[in-house]
Amino acid sequence: MLLNYLQQPDAALPVLERAYSLDPVSPALIVTVGQALSGLGRFDEAMGYYQKALEVEPAYAGTYYLIGSLHGYAYGRLDLGVRWSLESHERDPRYVSNLQALGIYYLALGDDEKAEYWINQALSSSPDRFQPNMAAAYLSFRRGNETEVLEAADRLQVISPGNNTTLYLLVSSGRYREALRIAAEFFPEFACDREPEISRLNLLPAINVSLAVEKTGDRECANRLLNKALEQMRVMPRLGYFGYGFADVEVYARQEKKEQALIALRKAIDDGWRVFWWTQSERSPHTELLRSDPEFNAMMDEIRSEMSVQLERVRDIEARATLDPIPNGH
Secondary structure (H helix, E strand, O other): OOOOOOOOHHHHHHHHHHHHHHOOOOHHHHHHHHHHHHHOOOHHHHHHHHHHHHHHOOOOHHHHHHHHHHHHHOOOOHHHHHHHHHHHHHHOOOOHHHHHHHHHHHHHHOOHHHHHHHHHHHHHHOOOOHHHHHHHHHHHHHHOOHHHHHHHHHHHHHHOOOOHHHHHHHHHOOOHHHHHHHHHHHOHHHOOOOOOOOOOOOHHHHHHHHHHHHHOOOHHHHHHHHHHHHHHHOOOOOOOOOOOOOHHHHHHHHOOOHHHHHHHHHHHHHHOOOOOOOOOOOOOOOOHHHOOOHHHHHHHHHHHHHHHHHHHHHHHHHHOOOOOOOOOOO
């Protein structure tokens, strides 16, 4: 509950470590300790726990999925994310989190056809779960089909009321009033008549709601939300599944601080943020200030080039009849 629903890995970790001391041979428990460490930005330590889980139970599909997530979300290696997720798929073909992850990796790598295949597999397995529907929404967003995007936003709101993906899709489509209606119901802490309260849990919604607030006429309130978001990011890791990714770039761009935005973007790229790079670059509703900047576009081209290289590695993996053994320590 502390880790996955309240996003408080610092509070979750000592409880999980105590549980691990009592039951050191549960693979599900071991990897959850790793997830908490990952949420704190302690990625190498997290990998150590995932390796322990492999030693305890090599058949546990969740470990392979989480190692893939660490490679993708923390180390910027989506090709290895795919590689480990394929290992997970061999052990549990209906593991929906892993199916969705493969779809997201392929979207970032630029292969929409393969992304659609894995997303459809996830939807077939669990048609009413949030994760596969979120991935399907991003596929529609990638393809620029506004009708499908808005239908996906509505569907996600039914499945998980007040979710950030719905807010992102709405503000990307200029549906600011609809985003504000959701914010009024699910995020009263963003109200403009008080000091906003921002945590890890509502960081990304705050940034998206701030755009709706700004576009409907209250720039001062929007800027308060953005400043609070920056404060929260200072105590969070950039990378990992619970990291903030490019969000500081988006905030600086919204505040018309182009130089700071470009510095933050350079750092994000160098650190290894990749998975949602394409949604948080030219397609982001928050980066309008940067889109014509040569330095910004050069960095985007840099990522595209790297994704092409990583996709070629994935193609090599796909071409083999069986997966090669994974080297120790990778």
